[in-house]
């Protein structure tokens with residue numbers, strides 16, 4: 001059997017099978033996105049409504065994938081709030097977001113080596129508070145403060 005007749009017999013079946021594989025993969029990607037969004041949202045509601053517990057939490061990647069890419073935080077002392085863009089955080093994407101809390105410091109409340117803790121409020125799809133800025137950020141370069 002020549003290449004040509006083989007193409008006639010099998011070609012369309014192969015193309016069809018490839019197409020359904022592709023479609024199934026798209027549906028799977030969508031399902032993961034939906035699950036990530038639901039999980040990030042559930043965590044956010046728990047944080048906002050009950051103030052925690054922060055653990056377990058979704059990862060940076062899950063929040064981003066689910067479309068909730070902003071973390072709102074509040075300084076425990078001066079109560080100033082800021083929105084932190086999760087896609088700018090220099091941490092592995094599989095880092096659970098509760099692990100970020102300990103690394104966040106309010107710059108205006110800092111005294112020497114001591115800085116009062118900052119706590120996480122919720123996740124949002126857009127920036128709702130002022131950007132995590134100089135007031136809340138140590139002098140070192142952008143977002144490096146997130147490295148312990």
Ligand SMILES: [Zn+2]
Pocket residue numbers: 075076077078079080106107108109
């Ligand atoms: Zn403060």
